[in-house]
Amino acid sequence: MAKFLNTSAINYFLEEIIKSASDRLVLISPFLKLNDRIKELLEDKNRLKIDVRIVYGKNELQPEEINWLKELSFIRTSFCKNLHAKCYLNESNCIITSLNLYEFSQVNNNEMGILISRDKDSEVYRETYEEAQRIIRISDEVRMSLERVPxxxxxxxxxxxxxxxxxxxxxxxxxxxxxxxxxxxxxxxxxxxxxxxxxxxxxxxxxxxxxxxxxxxxxxxxxxxxxxxxxx
Incomplete structure (x- = not known):
């Protein structure tokens, strides 16, 4: 059964979803802006050669962060026009939430979300996963580079x-x-x-x-x- 999450619980389970990903990780958030903790976790996934897909609607990375991201060969980024969904999932669990990725570990906002388990909520997890895949398909994959010209x-x-x-x-x-x-x-x-x-x-x-x-x-x-x- 899906579990309700408050602000602190969302932050906890989001980190757990990233850390426990052993096969795939999908992060869907309107804003592409990463704090140091997220970077650390993603670098570890890249070292372990975990397939990571990040879908965003607006990039707020600094040039140095773009250079950092383009060195992570197992992390792929995609741009999705008019994106407003926030969904974070691995092969076992997913979170649907109001929390933007850039607000991770911040407690100033009041957020809500639900945790969905593939084992306990297989049908809901499947529908969420399929929608995440649809969003990936309609997105344009972007290889982060300062050499890319608008x-x-x-x-x-x-x-x-x-x-x-x-x-x-x-x-x-x-x-x-x-x-x-x-x-x-x-x-x-x-x-x-x-x-x-x-x-x-x-x-x-x-x-x-x-x-x-x-x-x-x-x-x-x-x-x-x-x-x-x-x-x-």
């Missing part, structure tokens, strides 16, 4: 007459300069173009004057672009 910018880059289109992403510029993205960010910080703040980077006035620009995509979150002829 669709609305492709035509701009192809048109050299448009000043805004003569800019490229940090990873592409780093590659052009013979650097890794991490090396570029480090050197840009040393030169005062970026500020390292709370494990993320922020453009300084100097960086802006050199043509650096912060852009945002609903799918890929925030990222920096730079003039194609930029020299560090």
């Amino acid at each position: 669709q609305e910018s492709v035509s701009d880059i192809a048109d050299p007459s448009n000043e805004q289109q003569q800019k490229i992403s940090t990873s592409k510029l780093a590659k052009k300069l013979g650097l890794s993205t991490k090396q570029f960010l480090s050197q840009a910080t040393e030169k005062g173009l970026l500020l390292d703040k709370d494990e993320t980077h922020v453009l300084t006035d100097s960086g802006i004057s050199k043509g650096g620009e912060l852009r945002e995509s609903k799918r890929f979150g925030q990222y920096f672009v730079w003039p194609v002829d930029f020299e560090i």
Whole structure:
């Protein structure tokens, strides 16, 4: 029989679902934003080569987090338009809840949810699993990368007459300069173009004057672009 969960119980069982996944893990949440505990748990699943699918409707990851996520080869991410469902499941249990993934371990909000066991609630679990699979099927799989250019910018880059289109992403510029993205960010910080703040980077006035620009995509979150002829 399904079990009612309050806020603290949701946090507990969500962590248990992630930790106990031995075959598959599906995390469906409108917002893709991960705290340190979630990252730690997902890294462990990746080391164990567990198939993890994350479906989201809006990406709020920082550039450094995107680089972190793209290194986890067993974690696949998919974008689903108009997603509002919150469902977290492994091969044995699932939670349907009001709790967004980014609110995990937070107790400021009052949340509710239900825990469904595959053994005790086989029919409800099956229907939930099938709906989760349907959402995955209608979603667009996205390989996290700072090199990915939002669709609305492709035509701009192809048109050299448009000043805004003569800019490229940090990873592409780093590659052009013979650097890794991490090396570029480090050197840009040393030169005062970026500020390292709370494990993320922020453009300084100097960086802006050199043509650096912060852009945002609903799918890929925030990222920096730079003039194609930029020299560090």
